[in-house]
Amino acid sequence: EVQVVESGGGLVQPGGSLRLSCAASGFTVSTNYMSWVRQAPGKGLEWVSVVYDGDNTYYADFVKGRFTLSRDHSKDMLYLQMNSLRAEDTAVYYCARVGYTTLAGYYSTSYYYYMDVWGKGTTVTVSS
């Protein structure tokens, strides 16, 4: 079965740090594009970060400089290092696989991404 499992959430004080982990079964984290999405209590989905080929990573503006997405290829794990945490970072953090379809054009190939495998999430609470 294809699935991802997040871990590492917990209670942390404002200004503290936490590292979330994401493990996959049925596919390889190292060779897939992966993303983190969060959901604050009672709120909507909010994209956090994504990693593409060559470990090229992108971040939402509100986490730039504070969060770092990385992959350990030897362990086939995805991580989200979260520093300088704030109360507003309190959320369920989901790990998701990013799949894609392609459409070959005359000059180039277009990629159409989507998030097709989601974990159950891990809860991060930032509070004193």
Place this chain on the structure above:
Amino acid sequence: SYELPQPPSVSVSPGQTASITCSGDKLGNKYTCWYQQKPGQSPVLVIYHDTKRPSGIPERFSASISGNTATLTIRETQAMDEADYYCQAWDSSTVVFGGGTKLTVL
């Protein structure tokens, strides 16, 4: 920053058709996905690449895009379709989610 406004709520009677919209600047030049999230559960992909339906998603779910508005349509709505629905667009290499629409099946 790029935004995708959605109506906060939509109500539909069982058996009827529900439509949920998502608008964004130059959305027609990007591409959209739609996710369903039931209470206490993780999101599920129901539409990708504007109109494509993943395997396992009922044919009752369809989507379209016209100009800067994407629309998710659920025909013959059932009680099990009651959920939050989120549109998503890929803005260059980053991702944006709509605010979500709560679908209530009355």
